Amino acid sequence: MSAFDSAKQWARGIKRDVVALWIAARDPRVPWYAKATAGAVAAYALSPVDLIPDFIPIIGYLDDLVIVPVGIMLAVKLVPADLMQEFREEAVRREKPVSKAGLAFMITLWVLAALALTWLFWPEPA
Numbered sequence: 001m002s003a004f005d006s007a008k009q010w011a012r013g014i015k016r017d018v019v020a021l022w023i024a025a026r027d028p029r030v031p032w033y034a035k036a037t038a039g040a041v042a043a044y045a046l047s048p049v050d051l052i053p054d055f056i057p058i059i060g061y062l063d064d065l066v067i068v069p070v071g072i073m074l075a076v077k078l079v080p081a082d083l084m085q086e087f088r089e090e091a092v093r094r095e096k097p098v099s100k101a102g103l104a105f106m107i108t109l110w111v112l113a114a115l116a117l118t119w120l121f122w123p124e125p126a
Helices: 003-024 032-046 059-078 081-093 100-121
Strands: none
Touching: 003 032, 003 059, 003 081, 032 059, 032 100
């Protein structure tokens, strides 16, 4: 198998696991701490807005290449293995959801950052 095929298979596994974590976050059999982690990771991964925008050179893709996979690995370890296998099988049959909560969270975070920077750099009245 070529490196390109391996990368494609890895990317498919990541996409499947994100959907599986989205399902896990809504399942009553999953412990609360695993639900919280799975929900946060899935919301961030499915959000159309990134914490670090992709147009920023090099670090723009840092969250996609490092933060998301590490979050997925942590969340997968917290979900019981038998349930995670069930969620993965269901994720293959489902289409990718869109996280409106993730979008709202990221927009809120960017607005708060903009307000903090405005407050920090606003000139004092003379």
